[in-house]
Amino acid sequence: MLPFDAHNHVHMGPSPPIQALLPSSATAEILPTCCCCLSGMAIMSTHPRDYQTVLSLAKDLPSQVASSSSSTSIVPCLGVHPWFLHELSLQDWQVDDNDNSSLPTWIQELEALLVANPHAMVGEIGLDGFHFDPTTQQLTSPMERQVEAFRLQLELAARLDRPVSIHTVQCFGPLFAVLSQFSSSNKKRKKKKQSLPPKLYFHAYGGKAATVEQILALCGREIGRVYFGFAPIINFRSPKTLNVIQKVGIERLVLETDHEDAARVPTSMEQGIEIIAAALEMGTQQVVDQTTANAMDLYNLN
Template identity: 55%
Template sequence: MAIMSTHPKDFERVRDLSHDLKLHQPDDLKIVPCFGVHPWWVSELTQEDWQEDSARDALPRWLVEVEDMLVTYPHSIVGEIGLDGFHFDRATGGLKAPMAKQVEVFRLQMELAAKHQRPVSIHTVQCFGVLMDTLSIIKKSTVKLPPKMYFHAFGGKQGTIDQLLALCGREPGKVYFGFAPVINFRSPKTADVVRKVGLDRLVLESDHEDAQFVPKSIEDCVDFLASSLDVGEEEVIQQTTRNAFSFYGLD
């Protein structure tokens, strides 16, 4: 189970939940804490969060908190981070966080993940052009891209798959995709996109905030992927488990 955070205020809760679950669940349960700032909550980073830490290469305080968690928990990943072009402020009618600020936060976290060689979980909604541009800039920099990337609740087209693989790496174990029942399964294009991705790059996900809905969503995800790919449910379960273990570094 990967438990995603969205803002520094979540970090301690994610850490504590990861610890508590390990104490009260079977030994074979794998828990991965994930630390990052989600694009929906970029606007909630305060002026204090953006104060630079002179002792840490002038990194903003919020990024120092992310790095501290990564160092303290070496099996953790960076997530959930990304870009969103469809999360609007009702009062102003504009994006909740300006895209330029989202890109800054996303790029800083991608570079941090590359520095510490951690996988990243990426949220992208209606801004694939900006995403491609940003990934290209990072790839050409001295930092490079993180070792593994997971595009969760993926809403792109089939052609976007080729673009992402060309940018991020076509080799096995580099790029993964997930499709959440609550987000993706209402779209008629999803089955075709799943087939384009292929079983060796898929992981299961629920994208629920409430844990009680997770088991049913995971079952629905298995059923949908099996139907879309015309394979058995057991094959989906086994391969997506192998993929998840590879992505999260559990194998």
């Protein structure tokens, strides 16, 4: 089984996205007969301007990979990232009084695309308390507006039964406030609470081990409900990461790179596999097999 990159932005980088799927020199030595170093990847939108590019890549990339041993799955993910939320226009936020849904235009357009592309997931969405405008020194998007957009996209994902990829940076207070407004179980839906999406993936997770427990308490503890990823370029500089990986456990882990530059994906995947294997005292192939199975479950690729 080959690894799966559960979160990247290769549509935004300088290298052709196909390079994310090609073996590096190291993987070429390990898998000399394989034309692809990944079983697939999930490409995350950040803004409506990305949507069609990501959808096109999901359609075109598999046919560009010549591998007789396995197929390649590309998962398109559509959503507005908190870093780019301020780039939505006033018109995007308008609500049509004649529309009973009372939803902003950008949410209605996102929903239409998701309905038209049932294989698409919701991402990257979330909250960020540390992304500032260099001129004003204020958050690029006010936290109140971030919370509103995050809640709307969670509700949309739940309504359409789609998994979500969630960005969380120095925002666990607002995050928990939003999650607590939802019911964690579709079977135990409370009258005044909408259910959360079926699966939630906390990408490049930077919280403490204790915070994992809080997330599971709010989102659901059953295996297959909540997943976590750790990006080498972001997480592995922190000494706490190995302890957090151990707390999460292999059953809830997926591999990710969070790269824009497709040429950097293969090497980062190798780093992620090695570090997780060391943290959990597992073989590297065991890590690949389980994290790929987890990603397949997360993105409904089984």
